[in-house]
Amino acid sequence: MDYREFFSRFRYLSERPGIGGRIKVFPEDFVVVEEPLPQIFEGGKHAVFLLKKRNWETMAAVKEIAKRAEIRHSDIGFAGTKDRHAVTYQYISVPARAREKVEGVQIRDIELRFVSYGKFIKLGYLVGNRFRIIVRDVNGEAFERTREIVGELREKGGFPNYFGYQRFGERRVTNHLIGKLLLQGDFEGAARLFLGAHEGEMEGDEARRRFWETGDVDRALEEFPNFLRYERAMLHRYKETGSWKRAFLGLPLPIMRIFIHSYQSYLFNLYISRRIEEGLPLNEALVGDIVVQVKGGIPYRDRTYRVTETNVDFVNEKIRKNQAMVSGPLFGFAMRRARGLPGRLEGEILEGEGLSPEDFKRLPKQMAEPGGRRELLIRPLGLTYGYVPGQGMCLRFFLPKGVYATSVLREIMKDH
Template identity: 80%
Template structure:
C-alpha cells in the first residue's frame, strides 16, 4: 500500500473536484524557506549558517557536513527536517570554533552561507516555513477550479490540518503500525514489520522479503545492505540479546519516536476525518471541545481551554477573530480530553483501535508520550496562486511549524 491508497481513507473537507497534477517533478518545483525564531541569533558560542540543499535529506547532509568539517554531527543544531525532493533553505548552528572549517566545506547541491553568531539551534526553534510550489499536469481550467475550492474552504474555516504522508512513509506506509505494536508490547511483531515490509521498488526489498518469509536473522545480516543501518543495528542487537525489546531500545531515541509519533498522527487524522464525515464543524465550537489560543496566526498548543455552555459565545467570538481554534487529540497519557460529542468521538477512536491512553506510559520514560492538542484547521497566510502557461499552477504561502504543505495541496489536487 502506497501513501495515496493509505490517505484515501481520510475525508476531504472540500467537495469540489480537484485540479489533479503532480508535485516535485523537479526539486525546483518545491522550494521551502525556513522562518526561524529571532532568538537563535542571540549569543556568540555558535556560528549560524544558512544551509541551502537540493535533493538531500536533512540528517544526511548534517552528517556529511560534520564529517568534512571534522566535528561530531551532534554538535550541529537545526530547527526541523525539510523535504528531500526539494530545494530548501534552513538555518544550522555549529560551534564557533568550527566556523572556518564549515565555510570550507564543498558538497554537491549544498550551499553554506555564514549569517551571524548565535545559540545552539534545537528542534522547534522556528516560526514556520514559506513555500513556493509548482503543480504540473493540472486540469485545463485549474485556476478557476482552485478559486472555487478556496471559496468553499474559506466558508468552512480553512484546510483540514492532517499530518502529511511524510509521517507514515511514502512507499512503506508502516511507521504508524510499528508504533502501535511497540506501544502494545508486541516487539517481535514490530520488528517483523519494520524489517520485513517491502513494496517491490526499493533497494533492499529482496532482503526484506526473505526476512518476512523466513525470520532468519543470520541470513538477514548477510543480505541487508549496509545503508539500512538501523535495520542492521536491530538485527545485531537481537543476535546478542535474544530480545526484540532490547534490540528496539538500542536504536537512537529519535528513530524510536518516529514510530510512536506516527501512530499518534494516524489517530489524529482518524479523528479529523471522522469529524468531517459526521458533519461536525471544524470552525464552530461544540460544548466539550478543547480550543487552542492563537496569536499572530500562530497556534499555541500548550494554551488550551474547554468549551462550556457558559463560555460558548465567548469562544465563538475568539474563533471568528482568529484568536482561537478548535483542536483535536494527539493521544497521550496526560492529554487534555474533550467532553460531550467531541469527547465521545475521541473514545470511539480509542475503542476502535483497542487501546487506552495508558499504553502511552508503558514504554521506558524517554519514550512515554504525554500527548496534547492540535488545531483541526490549517490557515495558510500570504496565500497566492497563479497559472503558468505550459507549466501548471504555482502556489505561495506560509505555514506555522508542525504543519504540512502536502495537506494544503491534497485538498486542492484531490490526488489521494
C-alpha cells in the first residue's frame, strides 16, 4: 500500500474538484524557509549558521558537515528536519570553536553562511516555516479552481490539519502499524513488520521479502545492505539477547518513538475524517470539546480549556476572532479527553482499535507517551497563489511548526 491508497481513507473538507498536478518535480519547486525562535541568537557559546541545502535530508547533511569539520554530529543543533527533495533554508548551531572549520566546509548542494553567535539549537526551536511551492502539470482552470477551494475552506475555517504522508512513510506505509503492534505488546510482530515489509523495487527489498517469509535472522544479516543500519542493529541485538523487545529498545530513542508518534498521528487523522463524515464542525466548538489558545495565528497546544454549556458562546466568539481553535486527540495516558459528542467520537476510535489510554503507559518507559491536543484546522498565513505560464500554480504561505504543507496541497490538488 502506497501513501495515496493510505490517505484515500481520510475525507476531504472541501467539496470542489481539485487541480491535480505534481509537486517536487524539481527541488526548486518546493522551497522552505525556516523562521526560528529569536532566542537562538542569544548567548555566545555556539556559532549559528544558515544552512541552505538541495536534495539533502537534514540529518545526512548534518553528519556530512560534522565529518568535514571534524566535530561530532551531536554537537550540531537544529530545530527541525526539512524535506529532502526540496531547497530548504534552516539554522544550525555548532560549537564556537568550530566556526572557522565549518566556514571552510565545501559540499555539493550545501551552502553555509555564518549569521551570529547564539545558543545550541534544539528540536522545536522554531516558530514555523515559509513555503513557495510550484504545482506542475495543471491546466488553465487551475487558478479558478484554487480560488474556489480556498474560498470554500476559508468559510469552513481553514484546511484540515492532517499529518502528512511523511509521518507514515512514503514508500512503505508501515510506521503506524508498527506503533500499534508495540502498543499491543507484540514486539515480535512489530519487528517482523519493521524488518520484512517491502515493495519489491528498491535495494534490500528482496532480502526483506525473504525475512518476511522465513524469519531467518542469520540470513538477513548476510543479505541486508549496510545502509539499513537500524535494521541490522536490531538483528544483531536480537542475536545477542534472544528478545525482540530488547532489540527494539536498542534502537536510538528518536527512532523508537517514531512508531508511536506515527500511530498517534493516524488516530488523529482518523478523528478529523470521522468528524467531517459525521457533519461535526471543525471551526465551531461543541459542548465537550477541548480548544487551544491562539496568539498571532500561532496555536499554543499546551494552553487548553474545556467547552461547557455556560461558555460555549464565549468560546465560539474567540474562535471567530482567531483567538482559539477546536482541538483533536493525540492519544496518550495523560491526554485531556473531550466529553459530549466529541468525547464519544474519541472513545469510539480507541475502542475500534481495541485500545485504551492506559495502553500508552504500559509501553517500556522510553516509549511511554502522555499524549496531548492538536488543532483540527490549518490556517495558512499570507496565502497567495497565481498561475505561472510554463510552470504551473505557484503558492506561497506560512505555517506554524508541526503543520504539513502537503496537507494544504492535498485539498487543492485532490491527488490522494
